[in-house]
Amino acid sequence: MLPSTLTFMQQLVPVLAALVLFLSFVLLAQARPLSAVHAFAWQGALLAAVTVAVAAVSGHGHLYVSAFITFALKAVLIPWMLHRLIRRLALDRSVEGVASPALLNMAAVALVIFSYWLVLPIVQHESGITRNIVAISLAVVLIGLLMMVFRQQAVSQVIGFMSMENGLFLAAVSATGGMPLVVELGIAFDVLVAMVLFGVFFLEIQASIDSLDVDRLNRLHEREDESP
Amino acid sequence: MAALQGVLYLVLGPWLVGWVRLVKARLANRRGAPAHQPWRDLVRLFGKEARVAHTASPLFRIAPYVVFVATALAAATVPLVAVELPTAVIADIIVLAGLLALARFFLALAAMDVGTAFGGMGASREMMVSALAEPALLMGVFTVAMQAHSTNLSSVVSHQLELGLVLKPSMLFALTCLALVAVAETGRIPVDNPATHLELTMIHEAMVLEYSGRHLALMEWAGQVKLVLYGVLLVDIFLPWGIARSFEPAALAIGLGAAVIKLALLGVLLAVAESVLAKMRLFRVPALLNVALLMGLIGLLSHVILEAGA
Numbered sequence: 001m002l003p004s005t006l007t008f009m010q011q012l013v014p015v016l017a018a019l020v021l022f023l024s025f026v027l028l029a030q031a032r033p034l035s036a037v038h039a040f041a042w043q044g045a046l047l048a049a050v051t052v053a054v055a056a057v058s059g060h061g062h063l064y065v066s067a068f069i070t071f072a073l074k075a076v077l078i079p080w081m082l083h084r085l086i087r088r089l090a091l092d093r094s095v096e097g098v099a100s101p102a103l104l105n106m107a108a109v110a111l112v113i114f115s116y117w118l119v120l121p122i123v124q125h126e127s128g129i130t131r132n133i134v135a136i137s138l139a140v141v142l143i144g145l146l147m148m149v150f151r152q153q154a155v156s157q158v159i160g161f162m163s164m165e166n167g168l169f170l171a172a173v174s175a176t177g178g179m180p181l182v183v184e185l186g187i188a189f190d191v192l193v194a195m196v197l198f199g200v201f202f203l204e205i206q207a208s209i210d211s212l213d214v215d216r217l218n219r220l221h222e223r224e225d226e227s228p
Numbered sequence: 229m230a231a232l233q234g235v236l237y238l239v240l241g242p243w244l245v246g247w248v249r250l251v252k253a254r255l256a257n258r259r260g261a262p263a264h265q266p267w268r269d270l271v272r273l274f275g276k277e278a279r280v281a282h283t284a285s286p287l288f289r290i291a292p293y294v295v296f297v298a299t300a301l302a303a304a305t306v307p308l309v310a311v312e313l314p315t316a317v318i319a320d321i322i323v324l325a326g327l328l329a330l331a332r333f334f335l336a337l338a339a340m341d342v343g344t345a346f347g348g349m350g351a352s353r354e355m356m357v358s359a360l361a362e363p364a365l366l367m368g369v370f371t372v373a374m375q376a377h378s379t380n381l382s383s384v385v386s387h388q389l390e391l392g393l394v395l396k397p398s399m400l401f402a403l404t405c406l407a408l409v410a411v412a413e414t415g416r417i418p419v420d421n422p423a424t425h426l427e428l429t430m431i432h433e434a435m436v437l438e439y440s441g442r443h444l445a446l447m448e449w450a451g452q453v454k455l456v457l458y459g460v461l462l463v464d465i466f467l468p469w470g471i472a473r474s475f476e477p478a479a480l481a482i483g484l485g486a487a488v489i490k491l492a493l494l495g496v497l498l499a500v501a502e503s504v505l506a507k508m509r510l511f512r513v514p515a516l517l518n519v520a521l522l523m524g525l526i527g528l529l530s531h532v533i534l535e536a537g538a
Contacts, residue, residue: 011395014534018397022526102518109525116533132534 009056016050017133020170021112024143027163028108031095033155037082040159044074047166050133051173063178069188070169078162078195085199086155089206096153108146112139133174140167154205154212158198165191229475230313234304237460240488241452242266244459244495251499266452270445278441281342291338292439292446295331299450302327303457307464309483310472311382320379321369325362328413328457331450332358339435350434353510357419357431360517361412367524368405371398372465374531381461385468397534401527403466408520410458412513415451417502419513456491459498463490 023043030036048071055063086092115138122134144167147160165187172179179187202212209216246263253260280288305319305327319327336354339347373379375398376387412419420431436447464471470486472479508516 008395014530015395015397015400018401018526018530018534021530022401025522025526101515105518105522109522109529112526112529112533116529135533136530 009053013053016046016053017136020046021136021139024140025108028147029101033086033091036156036159037079041075041079043166054173058177060177062181066178066184073188081195085202108143111142115139115142134171137167137171152213152215154202154214233308237303237453237456241456242270244456244491245452247495248499251496252503255503270449273445274442276441278443281438284342288338288341291334292443294334296446296450298327298331299453303453306457306460307382307385308460308487309480311385321381322379335435342438346434346437350431353431357412357513360514361409364405364517364520364524365409367521368402371402371527371531385464388468398527398531401523405520405523406462412517414455414458418505418508421507459491459494
């Protein structure tokens with residue numbers, strides 16, 4: 001079908017999905033924790049917008065509810081919690097060096113191509129406007145994973161994890177028209193609890209090794225009074 | 229007709245630069261020179277004697293002509309008022325990029341020819357910027373070309389006209405990519421400051437520092453035409469409405485009016501952007517162009533993933 005035959009909402013869905021993917025790249029390139037949190041909040045807001053657009057196109061009423069939950073949780077509550085944590089740990093001025101940003105970006109592009117290649121046989125059997133978004137959501141998941149692998153700061157790793165969850169949610173919305181509301185609520189609370197636990201872990205790590213650089217967790221710590 | 233359009237580019241070049249300067253001056257609460265001031269400057273420079281350094285080789289003398297002719301030729305292939313021009317059929321977007329690269333190559337050669345420190349410095353900076361901008365330009369252009377299944381600018385524009393107003397992710401990314409590249413290539417503010425003569429920051433100005441008289445006029449004129457060329461490229465591909473598709477006088481008049489209005493609006497936009505942004509550190513420029521390349525790549529990918537199958 002020609003793009004010009006689609007309605008405005010139907011045109012909006014892929015645009016918003018592409019912007020979600022773009023924000024994954026933005027997240028990957030952020031050196032400051034605070035700007036990464038902001039980018040994450042934008043991704044959550046865009047995800048909610050995609051959900052609303054899909055709801056309007058497909059007519060699934062319950063998607064409005066999940067869009068609302070997504071917005072409240074991923075665009076407001078979790079970024080706010082992260083924000084507070086970063087302030088409390090005095091990380092808001094810290095800059096995390098990425099070894100080679102250009103190489104990381106190229107790796108992310110390769111992941112997008114890989115996920116497209118991976119879902120190609122799946123989407124050929126499906127029809128509908130949202131089928132092409134499956135590749136995008138898989139790419140968002142993989143880029144979140146890449147971010148978790150390549151970042152040293154615990155905060156950025158958590159943001160990578162959260163953005164992986166965003167990708168999974170996008171896949172659910174686009175491939176199956178959203179999960180049942182019970183499952184969705186369960187996942188939402190899981191993510192929230194995970195966030196709280198991460199917060200506790202941050203404080204714990206900070207207290208024991210005086211830094212959130214997880215590379216330093218690899219080293220064994222000796223206590224002076226036990227050394228001969 | 230094609231020749232007329234080429235001449236139109238040459239006429240519009242100084243006007244656009246003057247217009248941008250005027251809007252910038254007004255934004256800074258100054259009265260500003262009238263928009264035809266660059267024209268007066270050009271006329272004055274053409275009347276002056278051209279001085280050439282003792283150490284200059286013949287290349288230094290022919291470089292302005294090569295730069296000017298290559299830029300003007302490149303401009304003649306971009307549809308400004310009407311599509312389906314004879315010149316537009318000969319050359320596609322890749323030839324356009326090649327012509328601009330030729331102009332830049334001679335500009336850099338001439339800058340190094342005299343052997344002053346500034347010339348060499350400007351040339352090396354310009355080469356750095358352009359080496360990074362060119363892949364981004366090609367990526368953005370390929371995204372657009374894949375939509376139309378053609379690298380020919382005329383057919384791209386016709387394709388866009390037939391499609392009507394459609395929201396497409398790949399076009400959004402391509403627009404951002406090409407806008408960033410255009411800013412870098414024409415030496416506007418986040419990358420290069422066209423109004424500065426401060427040694428540490430200038431790129432384009434450093435290269436034409438040794439020129440005077442008619443040589444300088446040609447170089448400046450070529451730069452101004454290049455600005456119009458990139459502006460027209462942006463508005464043509466992404467907002468082609470109003471361009472004439474036949475050679476009737478009425479359609480041509482509408483096309484001319486639309487082109488002038490679009491360019492004027494783009495000039496205002498550029499002036500506002502230049503007024504609110506600060507110039508970037510030179511070593512931040514690769515990051516900016518990396519973003520442009522990434523935009524082009526994502527645009528290409530989102531075209532393949534989201535649109536091609538639909």
